[in-house]
Amino acid sequence: MIWPMIIAAGTAVAVLLVDLVFPRWYAPFGVALAGAAATAVSPYLVQKGQLALLCAEADRCSYVLDDTARLVAALIAALTAFALLLYAPTLRARDAPAGEVGFLLASAMTGGVVLGGARDLITLIVALETLTLPLYALVALHRRRDGAVGAVTFFTTSIVATAVSLLGAALLQLQSGSVHLPYAMREDLAGGRPLAIAGLILLLTGFGFKVAAVPLHAWAPTTYDGAPVPVAAYLSTASKLGGVIAILFVARAAVEGDLRVTAGGTLAVLATLSLVIGTLVALRQQRTVRLLAWSSVAQAGFILAPLGGLLLSSSASLFAASLAYTLFFLALELGAFSGVVALRPTEDGGVLDDLRGVGRAAPWRAAMLSFALIGLAGLPPVLSGLFAKITVIQALLDVDSLWLALVVALISVVGLAVYWRPLAALYRGSVDDRPPVSVGPFLPLVAATIVTAVLSVVPQLTMSLWE
């Protein structure tokens, strides 16, 4: 049996049932939280060894539970639990229905848990859709905020993205006769190579929407800012992780199927555009969550940059660097969003000036938020952010991709100017009233800070996880 999936799906069902018989906000909330926690630990406690399911042939399985799948399942479940905790003040204030929120998040979690083990294009796309589909509803599901614009933007662009991915998958299947990775990328049909190249580019483009890489990013700022901040946090961490994993799987298959240059070229373009445009536009944002959204676009560029090195080499260290950066990023991004929620538990993200003086009024929360922001800028004393940048630049220089390394290095200078503004706002002036304290958002904030601190001392924990 594959326990992580079953627990995750079971959680979704249990939340619905509990909400029916016991309609207090904390009942479905508690069940969802417990289910997410159980899902997070289950891959490491229950299932040992490697497990393959739905095999067409010995090496053509649709699902394989290996170490990567375990890692992804645990991360997605943990991020789901944190998103729930961030949502606690809103649910408590009855601004969003707890049963629906718990169910939708648990459903998304189920998709993410499956994703890490997906080994064919159909399973991969379906898992990714299951991860993001519930989020359309979550974006709009808030009593006091009008999230409709964000939800519709997200919905329409995602539909297009899925259609593009499916078209790509269909083209690949057409020319190779297989949907299993990596066979789907191998040339089978005589003269099928143009089809394969077009299919791969379309597939990566579709997945690019999920990680909000430029030019497929336009939905992200509107959606993040329209959504309740905890949902924006989930979009920027769990959903982005899903997209990154899908891209990593496809890129690995492309290397094995002799489409390395196509994958590398596509991803190098996405990475460069995301880095440059995401960072430059973030400079001008006045709203906190919009700034984080554009910074999240730029961070997608950092994540994809090592894969741009596939243009020149098929070294596995490129994949390892991309995954390592993603892990550093997840802790920092969770810290940044949790910091915003912890300082404004039931409000929206507000404008940067709303953070004024908070450094004096709520020193600990402000310090942890600053810690995350400095880490995203990639500077000491938050060494994990610096190690993340070094990892990417080293992987790129290792394959002689000097220009991409220089883009990464120089754009992180501009990145400092982006994160400088919220940092300066936090420590400018002083206000008398202390922001309300809420336990829920505090836990993810503390957890993210601890993980970041640990990764600052032993960054090698993230660096050898790619098999």
Add this chain to the structure above:
Amino acid sequence: MVSLDSVLLWTVAIPLVGAVISFVVSDATGRRVAALTAFLTLVISALLGLQQKAGMWHELDWQWVPALGLRFHLGVDGISYPLVLLTALLTLLCCGYSIWHTPTPGLGNHLGALLLVIEAGIIGTFLAQDLVLFFIAFEVVLLPMAAVIAVWGGEGRRRAALKFALYTLAGSVLLLVGVVSVVVQTGSGDMTQPAKLGAEAQLWIFILFAVAFAIKSPLWPLHTWLPDAHTEAPTVGSVILAGVLLKMGTYGLIRVGLGVTPDGFARAAPVLGVLAVAAIIVGSLVCLAQTELKRLIAYSSVGHMGFVLLGISTGTAIGLQAALVGNIAHGVLTGLLFFLAGAIKDRSHTGQLAELGGLRERAPWMAGVLGLAALGSLGLPGLAGFWGEAFAVVAAYSRGGPLWTTLAAVAAVGAALTAAYLLRMLRKVSHGPLAPSLATASEAHWPEVAAWAPLVFLAFLLGVVPVIVVDLAAGASLISGAAGR
């Protein structure tokens, strides 16, 4: 004999621990904790001078992140030891000074904590013997220094702080690319025995290094962050900035530029030399037209660091020794000048030279110390500034050839200009009729005297016996080591 290797760790760890403590305790206690920590660090780092020998005196080498080629590798030798001591001394003086006087908005404990973090970063830079570790320590200084300027600085502090942060970060990311290139190509970031790089790789890696260190030093035309940062920074910020932070650039050029990429250095040296002399001339000319006291001293740094860079760029043992002496002398004298400028601005509430004058009538002692610092700075024989500047010119001249002879001659003219603008400053500030802004100025207070006295003493000591601070053999061995590769 007891091994002093673990002392290396303490010189970096003590300031960090002290920073955390002074950050969380109350303002008044925090200031004292910071000063006490700075004192302990000075004592501990002075211990490193025991048991000197050829090469690295003490070394500490631990594995840290193998995947990035990063080792926790510290070492001290004759080149880094004086700089470490200078850093510890200036931090102590600044922390002690802050007990007595912290500009608005107060929070002296936070200021002390940041100064200690900066100290740890600078000392870490001087002690690091692993390239990646060197880079990390180099970066540690950035944000705390920007925060010191942004919180405690003058009117335009936020702009100046951001400019400082972005400018120096632009330099250090190039350093990062260079450092990682070396690690990737040679498989090791060891600075004590750098692996041999190909000639082409050396040239472009050295260019990356040179730009990074030129911004930090700063070398004309990459100096434009410095006047703003200095003018807006609080007194202690300016002292640390001019006294030791700039030295990270020149030290890096010697240790990393010359040590790791000697061939690249040799090929690019003439360009460096020309830029260094340009910096001397431009810095001096700007100073002659300068109307603001702190800005004038800031620009004088551009000129003085030009002499240091000229010494380095000659690539000769004598030039390098001149650079090492010049580094320390500049740290002492400019630190003193900024302390004095801060004291004058505290009294007059203006830095405009036109609004100052007659200081010697109200505060003869303070005017005397200012005169001494200015004379030292212009390179009067017998004071600290003389050796570095004179021998940088001598080194350039002794390289021979039309280029270096011209550079030596132009640099000598620059030295004369230096005298002109410093005497102009003295005339405007100390002499002339008493300005209204200084009408009620008080004589130096004892905390100020305590902060100045060690620097005055060092200015004389270095002027008479420079060899006590600079290990001549270390410079020579670095040159011959680099030539051997």
